[in-house]
Amino acid sequence: EAGVTQSPTHLIKTRGQQATLRCSPISGHTSVYWYQQALGLGLQFLLWYDEGEERNRGNFPPRFSGRQFPNYSSELNVNALELEDSALYLCASSLEGGSGQPQHFGDGTRLSIL
Protein backbone atom coordinates (compact mmCIF):
# COMPACT_ATOMS: atom_id res chain seq x y z
CA GLU A 1 0.00 0.00 0.00
CA ALA A 2 1.42 3.34 -1.01
CA GLY A 3 1.87 5.86 1.75
CA VAL A 4 1.20 9.57 1.72
CA THR A 5 3.12 11.17 -1.14
CA GLN A 6 4.13 14.80 -1.33
CA SER A 7 5.59 16.86 -4.13
CA PRO A 8 7.90 18.51 -4.74
CA THR A 9 10.51 17.30 -2.28
CA HIS A 10 12.23 20.67 -2.27
CA LEU A 11 11.01 24.08 -3.38
CA ILE A 12 13.04 27.26 -3.53
CA LYS A 13 11.28 30.59 -3.83
CA THR A 14 12.00 34.23 -3.22
CA ARG A 15 10.13 36.67 -1.02
CA GLY A 16 6.76 37.74 -2.39
CA GLN A 17 6.35 34.72 -4.66
CA GLN A 18 3.67 32.08 -4.36
CA ALA A 19 4.22 28.38 -3.61
CA THR A 20 2.02 25.36 -4.27
CA LEU A 21 2.61 22.10 -2.42
CA ARG A 22 0.81 18.87 -3.29
CA CYS A 23 -0.27 15.82 -1.32
CA SER A 24 -1.79 12.47 -2.21
CA PRO A 25 -3.32 10.60 0.74
CA ILE A 26 -3.28 6.88 1.40
CA SER A 27 -5.90 5.11 -0.69
CA GLY A 28 -9.20 5.09 1.19
CA HIS A 29 -8.32 8.03 3.41
CA THR A 30 -10.65 10.99 3.13
CA SER A 31 -9.07 13.44 5.58
CA VAL A 32 -5.93 15.42 4.80
CA TYR A 33 -3.98 17.56 7.25
CA TRP A 34 -1.16 20.04 6.75
CA TYR A 35 1.48 20.85 9.36
CA GLN A 36 4.42 23.24 9.38
CA GLN A 37 7.71 22.19 10.99
CA ALA A 38 9.83 25.30 11.29
CA LEU A 39 13.16 25.54 13.04
CA GLY A 40 12.61 26.63 16.61
CA LEU A 41 8.81 26.55 16.35
CA GLY A 42 8.18 22.82 16.26
CA LEU A 43 5.27 21.12 14.56
CA GLN A 44 2.21 23.31 14.14
CA PHE A 45 -1.19 22.42 12.72
CA LEU A 46 -2.09 24.38 9.59
CA LEU A 47 -5.21 23.01 7.91
CA TRP A 48 -7.58 20.04 7.91
CA TYR A 49 -9.66 19.00 4.89
CA ASP A 50 -12.31 16.33 4.91
CA GLU A 51 -14.63 15.37 2.05
CA GLY A 52 -13.55 18.42 0.08
CA GLU A 53 -14.28 20.94 2.82
CA GLU A 54 -11.95 22.91 5.08
CA ARG A 55 -12.86 21.73 8.59
CA ASN A 56 -10.35 23.53 10.76
CA ARG A 57 -7.35 25.81 10.45
CA GLY A 58 -4.54 26.70 12.79
CA ASN A 59 -3.26 30.09 13.80
CA PHE A 60 -1.84 31.08 10.43
CA PRO A 61 -2.56 34.13 8.26
CA PRO A 62 -5.02 33.90 5.34
CA ARG A 63 -2.19 33.78 2.80
CA PHE A 64 -1.95 30.12 3.78
CA SER A 65 -4.79 28.36 1.98
CA GLY A 66 -5.52 25.13 0.25
CA ARG A 67 -8.09 22.83 -1.16
CA GLN A 68 -9.01 19.18 -1.42
CA PHE A 69 -9.95 17.64 -4.73
CA PRO A 70 -12.67 15.01 -5.44
CA ASN A 71 -9.99 12.28 -5.40
CA TYR A 72 -9.05 13.48 -1.86
CA SER A 73 -5.66 14.79 -2.90
CA SER A 74 -4.83 18.24 -1.61
CA GLU A 75 -2.71 21.24 -2.29
CA LEU A 76 -1.41 23.93 0.01
CA ASN A 77 -0.91 27.41 -1.37
CA VAL A 78 1.22 30.04 0.30
CA ASN A 79 0.99 33.54 -1.13
CA ALA A 80 3.28 36.52 -0.62
CA LEU A 81 6.05 34.33 0.73
CA GLU A 82 8.07 35.63 3.67
CA LEU A 83 11.45 34.47 4.95
CA GLU A 84 9.75 33.00 8.03
CA ASP A 85 7.78 30.62 5.81
CA SER A 86 10.93 28.56 5.31
CA ALA A 87 10.07 25.19 6.83
CA LEU A 88 9.27 21.55 6.23
CA TYR A 89 5.60 21.21 5.31
CA LEU A 90 4.14 17.85 6.23
CA CYS A 91 0.94 16.37 4.92
CA ALA A 92 -0.92 13.61 6.76
CA SER A 93 -4.02 11.59 6.01
CA SER A 94 -6.49 9.54 8.03
CA LEU A 95 -9.45 7.29 7.36
CA GLU A 96 -11.89 9.94 8.52
CA GLY A 97 -11.76 13.11 10.51
CA GLY A 98 -13.04 11.79 13.79
CA SER A 99 -11.01 12.58 16.85
CA GLY A 100 -8.61 9.76 17.57
CA GLN A 101 -8.04 8.60 14.02
CA PRO A 102 -4.30 8.03 13.59
CA GLN A 103 -2.67 10.31 11.06
CA HIS A 104 -0.09 8.97 8.63
CA PHE A 105 2.51 11.38 7.34
CA GLY A 106 4.38 11.91 4.11
CA ASP A 107 8.06 12.85 3.92
CA GLY A 108 7.29 16.52 3.47
CA THR A 109 8.16 19.38 1.17
CA ARG A 110 11.05 21.54 2.25
CA LEU A 111 10.28 25.13 1.31
CA SER A 112 13.19 27.54 1.29
CA ILE A 113 12.64 31.27 0.89
CA LEU A 114 15.61 33.29 -0.34
Place this chain on the structure above:
Amino acid sequence: AQSVTQLDSQVPVFEEAPVELRCNYSSSVSVYLFWYVQYPNQGLQLLLKYLSGSTLVKGINGFEAEFNKSQTSFHLRKPSVHISDTAEYFCAVSGAWDGGATNKLIFGTGTLLAVQP
Protein backbone atom coordinates in the same frame (compact mmCIF):
# COMPACT_ATOMS: atom_id res chain seq x y z
CA ALA B 1 -5.02 25.76 26.14
CA GLN B 2 -4.08 22.18 25.54
CA SER B 3 -0.37 21.48 25.53
CA VAL B 4 2.16 18.68 25.42
CA THR B 5 5.42 18.81 27.33
CA GLN B 6 8.47 16.76 26.53
CA LEU B 7 10.87 17.72 29.27
CA ASP B 8 14.00 16.24 27.72
CA SER B 9 15.23 17.80 24.49
CA GLN B 10 17.94 15.16 24.18
CA VAL B 11 18.46 11.75 25.76
CA PRO B 12 21.84 10.07 25.28
CA VAL B 13 21.91 6.33 25.96
CA PHE B 14 24.25 3.43 25.27
CA GLU B 15 23.26 0.65 22.90
CA GLU B 16 21.29 -2.20 24.56
CA ALA B 17 20.40 -0.01 27.55
CA PRO B 18 16.76 0.75 28.47
CA VAL B 19 15.29 4.17 27.77
CA GLU B 20 12.28 6.22 28.81
CA LEU B 21 11.17 9.35 26.97
CA ARG B 22 8.82 11.48 29.02
CA CYS B 23 5.60 13.13 27.87
CA ASN B 24 3.04 15.06 29.88
CA TYR B 25 -0.11 16.68 28.56
CA SER B 26 -2.62 19.16 29.85
CA SER B 27 -6.26 18.79 28.99
CA SER B 28 -9.55 18.86 30.82
CA VAL B 29 -11.26 16.56 28.35
CA SER B 30 -10.66 13.05 27.11
CA VAL B 31 -7.66 12.81 24.88
CA TYR B 32 -6.06 10.48 22.42
CA LEU B 33 -2.30 10.11 22.64
CA PHE B 34 0.32 9.25 20.06
CA TRP B 35 4.05 8.82 19.72
CA TYR B 36 5.72 9.49 16.39
CA VAL B 37 9.33 9.04 15.30
CA GLN B 38 11.14 11.19 12.75
CA TYR B 39 14.35 10.00 11.12
CA PRO B 40 16.59 12.58 9.41
CA ASN B 41 15.09 14.05 6.24
CA GLN B 42 11.92 12.05 6.62
CA GLY B 43 8.35 12.58 7.75
CA LEU B 44 6.76 11.23 10.92
CA GLN B 45 6.13 7.54 11.47
CA LEU B 46 3.46 6.42 13.92
CA LEU B 47 4.99 4.34 16.73
CA LEU B 48 1.92 3.72 18.84
CA LYS B 49 -1.38 5.19 19.96
CA TYR B 50 -3.65 5.23 22.99
CA LEU B 51 -7.34 5.63 22.27
CA SER B 52 -9.00 3.77 25.14
CA GLY B 53 -8.82 0.52 27.06
CA SER B 54 -5.62 -0.93 28.42
CA THR B 55 -3.25 1.75 29.66
CA LEU B 56 -0.19 -0.16 28.43
CA VAL B 57 0.17 0.22 24.70
CA LYS B 58 2.61 -1.70 22.55
CA GLY B 59 3.90 -0.29 19.30
CA ILE B 60 6.33 -1.03 16.54
CA ASN B 61 10.07 -1.60 16.88
CA GLY B 62 9.73 -2.87 20.47
CA PHE B 63 8.45 0.40 21.92
CA GLU B 64 5.65 0.65 24.49
CA ALA B 65 3.98 3.45 26.39
CA GLU B 66 1.82 3.71 29.49
CA PHE B 67 -1.09 6.09 29.82
CA ASN B 68 -1.43 7.51 33.33
CA LYS B 69 -4.52 9.66 33.66
CA SER B 70 -3.87 10.84 37.21
CA GLN B 71 -0.40 12.06 36.28
CA THR B 72 -1.45 13.14 32.76
CA SER B 73 1.53 11.30 31.35
CA PHE B 74 2.25 9.05 28.41
CA HIS B 75 5.90 8.02 28.70
CA LEU B 76 7.56 5.98 25.96
CA ARG B 77 9.84 3.08 26.88
CA LYS B 78 12.06 0.50 25.25
CA PRO B 79 13.91 -2.17 27.23
CA SER B 80 16.94 -2.32 24.92
CA VAL B 81 17.79 0.29 22.29
CA HIS B 82 19.72 -0.09 19.06
CA ILE B 83 21.84 2.36 17.11
CA SER B 84 19.05 2.45 14.52
CA ASP B 85 16.69 3.94 17.13
CA THR B 86 18.58 7.23 16.95
CA ALA B 87 15.93 9.73 15.85
CA GLU B 88 13.63 12.51 17.04
CA TYR B 89 10.57 11.33 18.97
CA PHE B 90 7.39 13.38 19.21
CA CYS B 91 4.51 12.97 21.61
CA ALA B 92 1.15 14.25 20.32
CA VAL B 93 -2.39 14.60 21.59
CA SER B 94 -5.75 15.11 19.94
CA GLY B 95 -9.14 15.52 21.52
CA ALA B 96 -12.58 17.05 21.37
CA TRP B 97 -11.60 20.38 22.86
CA ASP B 98 -12.64 22.47 19.87
CA GLY B 99 -16.31 21.56 20.18
CA GLY B 100 -15.79 18.03 18.93
CA ALA B 101 -15.13 18.65 15.25
CA THR B 102 -11.40 18.34 15.12
CA ASN B 103 -8.65 15.82 14.82
CA LYS B 104 -5.73 18.22 14.84
CA LEU B 105 -2.64 17.01 16.61
CA ILE B 106 -0.83 19.10 19.17
CA PHE B 107 2.80 18.08 19.34
CA GLY B 108 5.47 18.31 21.99
CA THR B 109 8.80 19.87 21.11
CA GLY B 110 10.42 16.51 20.53
CA THR B 111 13.17 14.46 22.18
CA LEU B 112 16.29 13.49 20.31
CA LEU B 113 17.25 9.94 21.26
CA ALA B 114 20.98 9.57 20.67
CA VAL B 115 22.10 5.95 20.93
CA GLN B 116 25.83 5.51 21.38
CA PRO B 117 27.82 2.31 20.76
